[in-house]
Amino acid sequence: SQRVRYLRRNSYNRQQFLHFDSDLGYYVADTEFGEPEAKKWNSDGTADRMKVEVEGFCRYNYEIFEG
Template sequence: TERVRFVERNIHNREQLLHFDSDVGLYVADTPLGEPQAKYWNSQPEILENARTAVDRFCRHNYQGLT
């Protein structure tokens, strides 16, 4: 199988505040303004589970359709 990666970027006013990377498995703050949101989302199991399974829902499905 091919290695597939999911990245979700959260941008406000053209500045990336935080992101989720399926290789890391957590939300990571890119600015001080993103720290509270990343901390909150990382403390919520259902939010993390949804983000972690996104690679299977979106990326692998679309990747297989393109190959």
């Protein structure tokens, strides 16, 4: 199976302030505004749910389209 990378970017007023990178497995703050959310989402299980989405949704659909 091929490697799948999932990026989810969160923006406000056209500026990216936070992103999730499945290669890292956690949220990263891109600005000071995103620091509290990154800390919260990395500790409350949100990052864990994103990792599950990569395996259950992204990889599954990749295999369908490539199969």
